[in-house]
Amino acid sequence: MITLNHRPFITAAALLAVFAARPNAALAQMPAQAQALQQICRGDYTRLCSGVQPGGGRILTCLQSHLGELTSACQKALTKAPGANALPK
Numbered sequence: 001m002i003t004l005n006h007r008p009f010i011t012a013a014a015l016l017a018v019f020a021a022r023p024n025a026a027l028a029q030m031p032a033q034a035q036a037l038q039q040i041c042r043g044d045y046t047r048l049c050s051g052v053q054p055g056g057g058r059i060l061t062c063l064q065s066h067l068g069e070l071t072s073a074c075q076k077a078l079t080k081a082p083g084a085n086a087l088p089k
Helices: 006-019 023-029 032-049 058-065 072-080
Strands: none
Touching: 032 058, 032 072
8 A cells, every 4th residue: 555645746736726726816826846747747737637627636547547648747847846755657
């Protein structure tokens, strides 16, 4: 059984939830790393997960479920993001 440290996982989920938030308001309050992650993965999110209801880590779960389909830049950004230890290897 895999043990997850939920705090980093929740942090990463919160960072990815900004895709559903109003961009200007969200970007003004986001740390630089979260802004970079959003920018890098925006196309993957739109292509693969735009129909996912935000919240509860659903966007992160969606991106994880499509890990092999993500652009290499998005994969790399996700593995370096807070909560990366929660991503499947």
